[in-house]
Amino acid sequence: MKESDNSNKSKAPLASSTGVGRLVLHIPNIITCLNLFSGCVAIFLAFKGNDQGALIAISLSVVFDFFDGFVARMFKAYSPMGKELDSLADVVSFGMAPGAIVFSLLSETNINEWLPYLAFLIPVFSGLRLAKFNIDDRQSDSFLGLPVPANAIFWSGIVYSFSPFLVNNIWILLLLLGLFCFFLVSEIPMFALKFKNYSFKNNQIQYLFLLVTIVLLAVFQLNAFAPIIAWYILLSILLSVLKKKSI
Secondary structure, eight states, X not given: OOOSOOSOTTOOOOOOOSHHHHHHHHHHHHHHHHHHHHHHHHHHHHHTTOHHHHHHHHHHHHHHHHHHHHHHHHHTOOOHHHHHHHHHHHHIIIIIHHHHHHXXXXXXXXXXXTGGGGGGHHHHHHHHHHXXXXXXXXXXXXXXXXXXXXXHHHHHHHHHHHHHHHHHOHHHHHHHHHHHHHHHHSOOEEEOOOOSSOOTTTOHHHHXXXXXXXXXXXXXXXXXXXXXXXXXXXXXXXXXXXXXXXX
């Protein structure tokens, strides 16, 4: 999973005085703006109760979030503005958007008028997660804590697939809310989907994750998003435990 590392992170900007060079420098920022736009659409759809639309919009934000970093690395188009814009976009797309989805779901319970506001713990902890990531040099090749795009995918997926169950079992929803807020700011090591090469030997965990992900998508389609993130967390924790035992 990619954190909001537009790879515009504290690197020297592309040096070019030509018009083409200046245009290339802004391509990652344009893609980041698409991430932000899609996140705003997800929020609107979430408050309208359109769970499927919100899921699709957040998924688009994840795609844009991946490609802004990919393009920045490809063209060496790094900039301080890109770094700041990326984090701001991610707070909206992967913090506020899933918070709006859970808020809408909790509003259906009619248990307490204040209960739905607990959903906004998601953007709060997502913001804390992003701030922590931006100043933590230990997370260049892997993550400590759950990346915000993964958290957003989980919430949009689980509400889309299991909203009637969650409304009727509100304690499970609140338990998951607390657990995933903890995951965001925890020190639990979680692997990144970064391939330094395409060797199976050097990327066994990544290939295993992708293989199971493909199977889940083929079988469950849009209902696969929450299980995929659960699989990612489980695999990360298992890998961390095995590494500790081998020390």
